[in-house]
Amino acid sequence: MFASMKLSTFKSAFLARGKRAALRAVGATAGLAVVLATAHLVGAQEPDPAAEAIRGVNTAWVLITAFLVFFMQAGFAFVESGLTRAKNTTNILMKNLMDFVMATLGYWAIGFGLMFGQSNGGLFGTSYFFIGADAGDFLDMPILAFWLFQLVFAGTAATIVSGAMAERTKFSAYLVYSLIISLLIYPIFGHWVWGSGWLWTLGDSTGLVPGGGFRDFAGSTVVHSVGGWAALMGAVLLGPRIGRFGKDGRANFIPGHSVSLFVLGIFILWLGWFGFNPGSQLAIAGGNADAVALVAANTNIAAAAGALTALITAWLRGGKPDVAAAMNGVLAGLVAITAPCAYVTPLDAVIIGAVAGPIVVFGNLFLEKLQIDDPVGAIPVHLMNGVWGTLAIGLFGSVNGVTGVFAGGGFGQLIIQLIGVLACGAWTAGTSFILFFAIKSTIGLRVSTHEEMIGLDLLEHGSTAYPGDVVPGLIIRSQPKGGQTKPATGTMPAK
Secondary structure (H helix, E strand, O other), X not given: OHHHHHHXXXXXXXXXXXXXXXXXXXXXXXXXXXXXXXXXXXXXXOOOHHHHHHHHHHHHHHHHHHHHHHHHHHHHHHHHHHXXXXXXXXXXXXXXXXXXXXXXXXXXXXXXXXXXXXXXXXXXXXXXXXXXXXXXXXXXXXXXXXXXXXXXXXXXXXXXXXXXXXOOEOHHHHHHXXXXXXXXXXXXXXXXXXXXXXXXXXXXXXXXXXXXXOOOOOXXXXXXXXXXXXXXXXXXXXXOOOOOEOOOOOEOOOOOOOHHHHHHHHHHHHHHHHHHOHHHHOOOOOOHXXXXXXXXXXXHHHHHHHHHHHHHXXXXXXXXXXXXXXXXXXXXXXXXXXXOOOXXXXXXXXXXXXXXXXXXXXXXXXXXXXXXXXXXXXXXXXXXXXXXXXXXXXXXXXXXXXXXXXXXXXXXXXXXXHHHHHHHHHHHXXXXXXXXXXXXXXXOOEOOHHHHHHOHHHHHHOOOOOHHHEEOOOOEEEOOOOOOOEEEXXXXXXX
């Protein structure tokens, strides 16, 4: 009995132990299966090293070109200060700093979202406001990298206006303008084009260019014409500088104070444009390298052609090779090629730049006839040549799916480009006129006659860029609120 009980107990224990072993075996097998499955899933989710490398290269390219475009602010600052009088140098430099400061904050908070957020009927975006570090990717790159690249374009549109309104605009008024254009005016039009808004898809809705629409590769209209239209409205509402036009309507030349600064600024802008246009490909790895190379070559060729034809035009008219004409011819060619640089051949780029040069020369003369004072030629450079370059796509386009008139594509693309130009003019001229008129009616747009004569450096900023170029011992008399004149310490510029 004991034996049988022992055997029975052993059998029971054995069976129990076997059951536990079996359960452990099943559990181990299931666990192994789970581990293998998890490992498989983890492996599937691991980033592809090649794809990550391409993403990194493209992100670095976009950031580097953004840095180049940012440095164009220095180019604009030098061009504008060189072409204006010494007594306003600090004011010009401050404006070119602060318009980018205001653009940064406005475009981060609201502008980028209006431009690239989820589209509301093709009119404006509704997301990406107050963009943060957790916003994720955009176009296969960190969204903050894309935001920074787009920000420097917004800053460029804002700073264009500074030159046309130079030497007579209140600093406070300019701060308000810089914020509003970066926060509202520029982004909404930008959404219509680069945010896949109604202009981008206009070819389908009209049937003129099925599968296409308004095209502007890097911003002849989106950036330069927007800035140019705003500059025109500002210059008109401000009126000309004291002494710019005589009583008989004849234009008087007011020379700038530094050709060296002007020329240095042009070279900085030319360099920056190699970020402006090639960077707009938003990638450089793989086949993108071919597109970037075409854009860079076209950019340089058009700039050279614009400089040459502007120089020849001014030389034939005035009998001298004028430095201002040649330098503004460079900018004219650069602005004109900015929209079509990815859609045309190098030969087309020569023609586009060559037409741009005379446009800037005769554009300045046209403004003088209208008694519109643009001290640096911003309106002919950015507005007039922005329009020309945008229309040139409809004429010469033959690359990357765009076919213009001279490439056998008919007039469809040209008509759409013209609609885009008109839309930009209606929106930007209308909104910027309202903005400047509102500023003029509230805080004031223009400095007093006294301040303009003394110079904005001393009376707006309390300093001068060139302490050696002042007349010592003179008393500046400022005009405070209330109309009573009071003495203020300082010196009066000799220029």
